[in-house]
Amino acid sequence: MKATGVSSAAVSNALRYQQAKMQADLINATKESQTGKVADVGLALGNRTSQAVTFQRDLDRLNGIVDSNALVAARLTSTQDSLSQLSTTAQKFLSALTTGVSGDASTNILRTAGSTALQQMTGILNTSVNGEYLFAGTNTDVKPMDDFSAAGSPAKAAFDTAFTSYFGFTQTDPAAANITSAQMDDFITTTVEPQFLGAGWQANWSSATDDQITTRISLNETTQTSVSANEQGIRKLAMAAAMVSTLVTGNISQAAQSTLIDRAQKMVGEAIGGLTQVQSETGLAQQRVTDASDRMKTQVDLFEKHILDLEGVDPAEAATRVADLTQHIETSFALTARIQQLSLLNYLT
Numbered sequence: 001m002k003a004t005g006v007s008s009a010a011v012s013n014a015l016r017y018q019q020a021k022m023q024a025d026l027i028n029a030t031k032e033s034q035t036g037k038v039a040d041v042g043l044a045l046g047n048r049t050s051q052a053v054t055f056q057r058d059l060d061r062l063n064g065i066v067d068s069n070a071l072v073a074a075r076l077t078s079t080q081d082s083l084s085q086l087s088t089t090a091q092k093f094l095s096a097l098t099t100g101v102s103g104d105a106s107t108n109i110l111r112t113a114g115s116t117a118l119q120q121m122t123g124i125l126n127t128s129v130n131g132e133y134l135f136a137g138t139n140t141d142v143k144p145m146d147d148f149s150a151a152g153s154p155a156k157a158a159f160d161t162a163f164t165s166y167f168g169f170t171q172t173d174p175a176a177a178n179i180t181s182a183q184m185d186d187f188i189t190t191t192v193e194p195q196f197l198g199a200g201w202q203a204n205w206s207s208a209t210d211d212q213i214t215t216r217i218s219l220n221e222t223t224q225t226s227v228s229a230n231e232q233g234i235r236k237l238a239m240a241a242a243m244v245s246t247l248v249t250g251n252i253s254q255a256a257q258s259t260l261i262d263r264a265q266k267m268v269g270e271a272i273g274g275l276t277q278v279q280s281e282t283g284l285a286q287q288r289v290t291d292a293s294d295r296m297k298t299q300v301d302l303f304e305k306h307i308l309d310l311e312g313v314d315p316a317e318a319a320t321r322v323a324d325l326t327q328h329i330e331t332s333f334a335l336t337a338r339i340q341q342l343s344l345l346n347y348l349t
Contacts, residue, residue, distance in 0.1 A: 233274020
C-alpha cells in the first residue's frame with residue numbers, strides 16, 4: 001500500500017479555484033434574481049437562442065414604434081388645439097363682418113378685426129413643439145408664416161402692388177372714392193384670389209410645403225401626422241383678413257367696401273368649413289395612432305410572455321441560490337484562512 005502526500009498548498013489552491021467558480025456563479029445567480037431571466041441566454045437555450053434573439057428584436061422594434069407614436073400623438077394634440085384656436089379666431093372675425101354687413105360697425109372696428117384675425121392666425125400657424133413648426137409641412141425647421149404687417153413684408157408689398165397695378169392708384173388716393181362695386185368684385189376675383197388661392201401664396205405668404213409628414217404608426221401602417229399652412233381654409237381666412245385690414249378705409253367708396261365685406265364674409269364662412277374638415281382629418285389620424293399603439297402594446301405583451309417562457313427563471317429559486325452561494329463562499333474563505341495558518345513549525349512547537 002502506497003501513501004500519497006497532500007500539501008497545504010494544494011489544498012489552498014483547490015479552495016481558491018472553488019472560490020473563483022462560486023463567485024462567478026454568484027454573479028450569474030444575482031443577475032438572474034434581479035432580472036428574472038437567465039444570465040447566459042446562449043448557454044441556457046442552446047439551439048433555441050436564435051428564437052429568443054428574434055423575439056427580442058421584434059419586441060425592440062415594436063417598443064420603438066410605440067414610443068414614436070407617443071411623440072406623434074403629442075404633436076397631433078397640439079395641432080388639434082391650434083386648429084381649434086384658428087376656428088375660434090375665424091368665428092370672431094365672422095361675427096365682426098356680420099355686424100359690418102348690417103351697417104352697425106365702423107370701418108375702424110372692421111379694420112381692427114381684420115388685423116387682429118391676421119395677427120392671431122400668424123401666431124397660431126407659427127406654433128412649434130420640440131423645436132418643430134406644426135404647420136410647416138415637411139419644412140419643420142422653417143417658420144411657415146411671416147407677419148403681414150411687419151416692415152418689408154413681401155406679402156404686404158405684393159398686395160399693395162397688385163392694388164396699384166389694377167386701379168392705377170393707391171388705397172389712400174382720393175381717386176379710391178370712385179371705385180365701383182363691380183370693379184372691387186373683379187379686383188378680388190382676378191387679382192386677390194391668385195395671391196392667396198394660387199401660386200402667389202407660396203411665393204409671398206407661406207414657407208410651408210404642400211407635402212405633409214408621413215409617419216409609420218405600426219409595422220405595416222403609415223398615416224399623415226401633420227397639417228400644412230397651405231390648406232385652403234387657412235388661405236381663405238388669410239385672404240379675408242388681409243382684404244379687410246388693408247382695404248376697409250375711409251378713402252374707398254362705400255359701395256366698394258360693402259362688396260369687399262360681403263366677399264370677405266363668404267370667404268371666412270368657407271374657411272371655417274375648411275378648418276372643420278382639417279380638424280376631422282386630424283382627429284382620424286389621432287384615432288389611428290391610438291389604435292395602432294393599443295394593438296402593438298398587445299403584441300408587446302405576447303412577445304414578452306414568449307421571451308419569459310424561454311429565458312425566465314424562478315425568482316425564488318434564484319434568490320435561494322444566491323443565499324447558498326454566499327454562505328458557501330463565506331465558509332470557503334474561513335477554511336482558506338485556517339489552512340493558510342497551518343505550519344509544521346506551529347505543530348512542532
